[in-house]
Amino acid sequence: MNEQAGLAVEMRGITKQFPGVLANNEVDFSVRRGEIHALVGENGAGKSTLMNILYGLVHPDSGEILINGKTVQIAGPRDAIGLGIGMVHQHFMLIPVFSVGENIMLGREPATGPDFYDRARARKAIAELTKRYGLALDPDARMGDLPVGLQQRAEIVKVLYRGADILILDEPTGVLTPQESKDLFAVLRDLVKGGKTIIFISHKLKEVLEISDRITVMRRGKVVGHLITKDTNEEEIATLMVGRAVLLRVDKSPAKPGGVALAVENLTANSDQSVPALKGASFELRYGEILGIAGVEGNGQSELMEVLAGTRRATGGQVLLAGRDITTMDANTERDAGVAFIPEDRRGTGLVLSFSIAENSILGRERTPTFSWRHFVLNLIAIRNWALKLVKEFDIRTPSIEVAVRNLSGGNQQKVIVAREIGTNPKVLLAAQPTRGVDIGAIEFIHRQIVRERDNGAAVLLVSAELDEVRSLSDRVAVMYEGRIVSIEPPDTPEERLGLLMTGGGSSPSMGRRPAGPEGLEA
């Protein structure tokens, strides 16, 4: 309280009850002027609710908010903007079909005549801003055509254009490449030098330690810790977040690779937009190893996984499963051949949200003799026992197996998929973004399951946007760029080198050259 003059934001006793969830419970949160303050916690800890309250998108049941020492009422984003608060949302608040300029100006557009949008003045205002903060942007580009890094930059410029002094960034690095993250941090440091205050929401502890001055940790709607960044470490933060000691490193013994499980040769496939996305990927995956694919999203990883899983048609090349050609097999046949698939879009393709846990636990296997009588009548008792076994074995937190998976948390939904896919002891496990949007506790669990599968002799192909996950889980790392595997690296390769390879730099071979990893993939 005695430091009030130096506080940009002070939230006292904030409580917000949502149906069935106490999202914020007597939360006290304060940010000093000119600092980068990290707000960390697991999904559902209440970080976003707290920030939505500060930005006026959600109204608290009780509590008060002080901005620069003065009590304020924030009824909506307009009030927040008026108080100098700006928010860069996790899911960008950008309109892809509008120009960059229109997106930045929206809500505070310069006008001429009766109400005509003044493009010239808009362009000038943006040029001034981008020059002052060193954030180059083309105001006439179509927003949807820009890479995510630039889209985020546009979001930041948008917030600055509204005169924000306090910037809230919600999971800003979730969609960025390592290089883009680095650029973002440089921008944030410059902004703080220029007198701005930044609230940085994240669950990536390394980043939090790198960029922040102070840290507030939330768990289950409550603040459970105030930390000073230079006096803390990853383990301490993680323990506070989860409420118990968490193993951050994946604990695994060296791989004992066996024979070749999957041989992928010059594989090509088109994206949903019917343009080539996979342009001749070749690699080998062995039993008993985890091969991680690192790459900026959209470089063909999704298409690769779908072709291997049988849900997308290859346009060329070959896939051999233990010597047998499975290139053109559909998903059902692949499953029968022992290929399990954890898809990246868990709500869209991994689960039927309105189905129960029991029903979801047999998706794709509903015609097998175990679960049905003559492919026709479901064996409900067998399904029930199976679901109960999975719930127990995979620690799925649910009141019953009849609950619709829609009502489970993201982590538990993911566990349902992982349980279903691993539960049948597959020969090959395709895991796409297996821990995306999942809490630290559940991540630890899923990682252990994947390693256990490997130790049981399965071949695991892992795709993840999280470079840390790829490096800590994989036995070998394949870097994918523009639809090809450009290099195979050991997992302890420095992040900088992987980042470079992922963006087409480094020692990546030029077009047409066959990739050859340092470990000599060609047998």
Add this chain to the structure above:
Amino acid sequence: MSAIGDILHLLITANLWQATLAAAILLLLPALGGTISERSGVVNIAMEGMMLTGAFFGVAADLAWHNPWLATGVAMLAGALMAMVHAVVSIQFRADQIVSGIAINIFAAGLTVFLINRIYGLQDVGHVDQSALLPNINVPGLDQIPFLGKVFFQQNVIVYVALVLLVLTHLVLFRTRLGLRIRAVGEHPQAADTAGINVFAIRYGAVVTSGLLSGLSGAFLAIGISNTFVPNMTDGRGYIALAAMIFGKWTPFGAFVACLIFGLGQAIYDNNSIIHISPYLLSMLPYLLTLIVLAGLVGRSIPPAADGLPYVPGSE
């Protein structure tokens, strides 16, 4: 053979094109309304009902006060009130917008018939005097241009108004601040909200505007082109306008082109006496064109991204 010859002969008469423009304008007004509404993210298939309501109240007001301008105002207000129902149901209560639209169309058909019986008895509302109709205006000088004069400058007053509204709608949607905000709300209401734009106000305004325009079209139909109200006199024109809006890819001028094509079909049918084709076949023409359009033969058009999705503040 002779039928084709008849049509070709018809196509070079100024009368046909004059009728085409008038029929197109009748569709254009609700199509503009639909375009505005859907650009703001509210699916609106209730133009038919709003038009019909406007037509009825326009006639009723004109019979009572013998003033076509006042009657037109009443018609627009009636359309706007129907639109308000759609707005409250779909914006405030986040109901399914298609269901709400269908309900309004059915309600309008029932309401107008009910009111005819209540106020006028039986089925006959009576006829509006020639002097109390929306007047045809010949633009002095220009109306003497051969062919074009008849087509463009010997038209009902509403035709001129609608052409001005067409340009105005285009300018507002694509050149002004307001238009940018309307489109933003229809593409990504969360983004608009966080930029400090009042999503609900924009959507209410847009839906009510669609009611005003549909009501205006109803007035044009009942006390401009016709001089009385008969049950279901809009005859599916609100739906054809909907098709025109989609055909026009949610742009005013695109919708206008579509309206002209549908209007031509209507005009050919209206002049069927000189064509030796069954009038029953010809009467299918506008609807057939609508079906072809809606079936996507003109290419896929992409609606505003948040079209039909209710906005829940604070959602992702």
